[in-house]
Amino acid sequence: MINVLEHYGALRAARKLLTPLLRPLMGVPGTVGLALIGSLQSTDVGAGMTKGLADSDELTDKEKNT
Known part of the structure; x- marks a missing residue:
């Protein structure tokens, strides 16, 4: 479901x-x-989304620890 929403830009809009x-x-x-x-x-x-964000360097160290 998330892949379908991401394809249509819903996740980008939510961000x-x-x-x-x-x-x-x-x-x-x-x-x-x-x-x-x-x-x-x-x-x-x-947890999966957070790990993905951390691996792609979309989170700073401060945001990871918050």
């Missing part, structure tokens, strides 16, 4: 919408917000 909200509140970009939402589910989607 752009979440960044202005999460950056001042929590100090993290919108991409991390998607991983946070994924981690609230009963699956390991959040």
Whole structure:
């Protein structure tokens, strides 16, 4: 399902919408917000997304530790 949404740009749009909200509140970009939402589910989607973000250097060291 996530691959289909990513193909149509839904994840990119969610990142752009979440960044202005999460950056001042929590100090993290919108991409991390998607991983946070994924981690609230009963699956390991959040951990997988966070690992992918860390491996692709989309997170700073400070954001990884937050």
